[in-house]
Amino acid sequence: MSQLYDSIEPNIIDDEMVQKAVEEQCPEDIEKLVKREGINFKDVTELQLSFRNILQIDNLWQFENLTKLQLDNNIIERIEALESLVHLVWLDLSFNNIEVIEGLDTLVKLQDLSLYNNRISKIEHMDTLHELQIFSIGKNNLTTLEDVIYLRRFKNLRTLNLSGNPFCDDEQYMLFVVAHLPDLVYLDFKLVSDTTVKVAVLTYQDHTKPLEHEEAQALAQLEENQTKQKELEYHKAAFVEYLNGSFLFDSMYADDTEAAKLAHLPGVGDLLQAYPSWFVSVCENLFNYGLKEYEKREAEVSNFYESLHEALTANQQEGRKIILDFENRNKRVMLSYFCCLIHDFSICQLLISLRMRSKQAEYKEDILQLSEALMTLEMLISDQLEVRVKHITERPHIQNTGGHFAVACRDLENHHHEKLLEISITTLEKSVKNELDEDLPDDVRMLLGDKTTIVNAVNASHGSRLLKIDKRESDILTPKLSWSPLCTREPGKGPWQIFQNEIDRNRSRVKEIVQYIDNLQEELGNTEILDLTK
Known part of the structure; x- marks a missing residue:
């Protein structure tokens, strides 16, 4: 075609x-x-x-x-x-x-x-x-x-x-x-x-x-990967991802070429058997604590939103009741007011005029009282929400233990470093005296050339692992600056956003009240009163 x-x-x-x-x-x-x-x-x-x-x-x-x-x-x-x-x-x-x-x-x-x-x-x-x-x-x-x-x-x-x-x-x-x-x-x-x-x-x-x-195998693998990804997202929300196992420990050695060489030194193998279990134990303790804290935090978030909704609903209902009472009350006032306007002016004109002015003053005073009541109600709800928001955003969470976690990991690493350095110096001394029985790879024997070389290698390995610990500590502590219960519903927004939402709501409500009162006063001002005393 x-x-x-x-x-x-x-x-x-x-x-x-x-x-x-x-x-x-x-x-x-x-x-x-x-x-x-x-x-x-x-x-x-x-x-x-x-x-x-x-x-x-x-x-x-x-x-x-x-x-x-x-x-x-x-x-x-x-x-x-x-x-x-x-x-x-x-x-x-x-x-x-x-x-x-x-x-x-x-x-x-x-x-x-x-x-x-x-x-x-x-x-x-x-x-x-x-x-x-x-x-x-x-x-x-x-x-x-x-x-x-x-x-x-x-x-x-x-x-x-x-x-x-x-x-x-x-x-x-x-x-x-x-x-x-x-x-x-x-x-x-x-x-x-x-x-x-x-x-x-x-x-x-x-x-x-x-x-x-x-x-079927591909589907099973996909479902397994999705489950793992969902689990990882849950752990990330709790700030404890990759702490449930040897992930952090393995990453410390993944790119450490010096550690791979030093592992050949006699006695280092025994040292490396105990070190991982201690390190992993510290990580898993924080992991379990973090999950428990996350569950508590989620429960508080749920309660926060529920109480927030209840407070705002109650406030809105009370505001509507105040306005409805005002309108019902002043229907009678205005009815009486307009009855005065259509009254027979030939009878008691002075009395009628005074009564009209009295009704107008009464309506004006009622408007002022309405404004005060609505503003007071808004001030009360604003104070309540400020307390609730402050409580939920300032609640301690897992980052408060992040520093303790890092200290514990560094203590273990420092202890391991000291032992490794001790083994390395001893091996060097044996090598100098030709008392070293082990057949070591050439690149490892090069480390045993002098004390400076072996010490630098051990220190470089130690420094590399400390950097990984510092990085993980930063990952735990950094979210503290932006964490908010709202992050579970509004990703990327911190505590400031909760306060900002409340400020915006308060400003909008105050503006609404002011406009409503201004309209009432304008309507009253536009109503002509006949001066029947003239």
Whole structure:
């Protein structure tokens, strides 16, 4: 179909084209309005750009809420510039010149994809399309039947069109596809019968069983990794990640080349047997303490939000009650006030005028009392929230023990260093006296050349491990500066944000009260009083 456009100049999608396309798909009764006032592309959910001789996809980023896009019957050569259309559910790229499946990674909501009648030779690069239900890739250049196995990852795929590809000429085509995709309902526009499924599964069971086993293993591994990642995130929230085991100890020696050499010295092996268990014990003690503190903190966070909600709700209800009482009370005042206005002026005019002024003064005083009551109520809730926020943000947590943890680790490392230095000097002395029986590697014997060399090596190793301890201490202590119970719900926000939220709420409420009182006073001031004494 696209060959029909060979004599026409190719197009690139531009603003004029998409504007015209949007106008054309509008109902006739509002098309003129759209042309006159324009339309916000963010409001467009469906867009048809078929038969426009488009060579290159571009300028669609404005349609961020698009769910359906038709680009069929053009001369498009590459799938590109679609990454912003993350809400797409339906995409038609049929009858184009596309050779490679690509550029679909962000379209994770896509359910219906048509690549019919293109030049594609391999099914690939669709891993993120987990929601895919309908896939048409018929009349392309697919020659390898085994490529269909790629589609097993799409667990929701029920309709598939492969017709017109070279591999369809294989006499085992249908059975192969159905055997490897047994959940298909329609294949090449035909309903897949239960009989076909049974025959296909039986015919290719030797091929599919290993696949099922591999997929089960992969799924189990994925679930295990997800569980570990979830557990790690939990530990990070408690500031104790990688403290439940030998992670920190192992990292101390991972890049320490001097330690690897010194380990060959006689007696160091025995020293290294005891050191890890002591070090790991200190880490695990902090780990267990940190988890307990985190649970307490989460409980306090929950109570904080609950009490915060209760306090604000009670305050709002009390404020509404005060205003309702004011309005009910002053309905009677104003009714009496206006009765005075329509009274027969020929009778007791002076008395009427005085009564009117009395009612006005009474209403004015009631407004002042209302303002005072609402402001007092706001001051009380503000004080209450300040106390609650201060309590939750100043609660001690695991960082308070971070320093003790680092001290304990340094003490162990210093003790180990002293023993290692002692062994190294003793070994050097034996080497000088030719009393060293052990056969040491050449690089280790080089360390025993003189006292300065061996001492520098031991100190360098010690310094490297202390840096790792310092780094872990910093990781524990640094979050103290930004930690907030709200971090579990608003990542990256510290205690200051809680106070700022309350300040903003208080300012907004005070402004609301002031505006309400000003409106009441303005209404009162606008009410004319007849001076009946004149």
